Amino acid sequence: MKRTLRDLAENLGCRLHGNGAITVTGVSSLQSATGESLVFVEDGEYLDAALQSAAAAIIAGDLAINAESKPILISPQPRLTFTRAARLLAGPEPKGSVHPTAIVPDSAEIGKNVAIGARAILGEHVKVGAETTIGCGSVIGDNAAIGSYCRLDANVTIYPGTTLGDRVIVLAGAVLGSDGFGYVRDSQTGRYEQSPQIGRLIIEDDVDVGANSTIDRGALDETRIRRGAKIDNLVHIGHNCQIGENVVIAAQTGLSGSVTIEDNVIMGGQVGIGDHARVEAGAMLGGQCGILPKKVLRGKGVVFWGTPARPVREYFKELAFLSRSAKKDR
DSSP: OOEEHHHHHHHHTOEEESOTTOEEOEEOOTTTOOTTEEEEOSSGGGHHHHHHSSOSEEEEOGGGTTOOSSOEEEOSSHHHHHHHHHHHHHOOOOOOOBOTTOBOOTTOEEOTTOEEOTTOEEOTTOEEOTTOEEOTTOEEOTTOEEOTTOEEOTTOEEOTTOEEOTTOEEOTTOEEEEOOOOEEEOTTTOOEEEOOOOOEEEEOTTOEEOTTOEEEOOSSSEEEEOTTOEEOTTOEEOTTOEEOTTOEEOTTOEEOTTOEEOTTOEEOTTOEEOTTOEEOTTOEEOTTOEEOTTOEEOOTTOEEETTTTEEHHHHHHHHHHHHHHHHHHO
16 A cells, blocks of 8 residues: 555654655565665664665664655654554455355344455354454354454354454464363262363453464353453463453463463463462563462563573572582582
8 A cells, every 4th residue: 555654654653854755555674675665773783774775765763863865754663663654554454244155143243344254153142343354264152242353363263252352363273262171080980070161251452362372261250361462372371360461472381270460471482380370560481481380470570580480680690500510510
């Protein structure tokens, strides 16, 4: 979608430095830029490369205020502005339609401009908000509710009674609202019987769920993913978990049942958390951190590492001590 730099500057809240009549059609990296591309730089180290690239214009901070060879969109957050520019240049989403092979019962409530792909199946009394897209082969259980402007990619499974807010993105293969892993052992026979898994899963607005991730519903009450959480691919969140606002969870992380993650926590890949543990607001967990059951991890802005997780400075001190001890033993 072609737009002038002047139009972009107005929509993105940027200061325009240079010719606003120049048009761009998309965003790109410095390496793949063309004469219709918009690029960004955050570091003065790359400004010269951007100015010498084929790009039509650059998004940058005040470091580029004196540049003359290309138009500049001046922003205090170049990367964020670049992300928003990409959405503007992508243009509007196509109008919704229901594929003839999709199964949509009469009891379903479907909003305006909803798109439902081939072989998708909606259960009874499903609600889908306006401008939402449901991908090919997805299955939505009875009484599930999906908000407006959501995007469900191919083969997403949403169990009955699950609720999604507005602008939720769910990538291919994710499973939302399945039974939790809860069993009771018969001491006489040694066999296991599943304990009740009759709660709900509630996902609030602006949450992203990655491909092939799984989030269990509550056992008796609810599992809740709060506004703005971003969940990577191949993440598992167990029953009764409470995930706070703007939490980021990287790939292959696993949360046992009844874990609480407070607001603004950042979790690296392959983190493992035991049941009933709590991570308090603002903590940062490095890759492969392990938190034992029922433990509380606190420290806003503190980076934790290792198993059991401890502040990264303490972790490195321990590694250094072990290294020195090993050399002495040789």
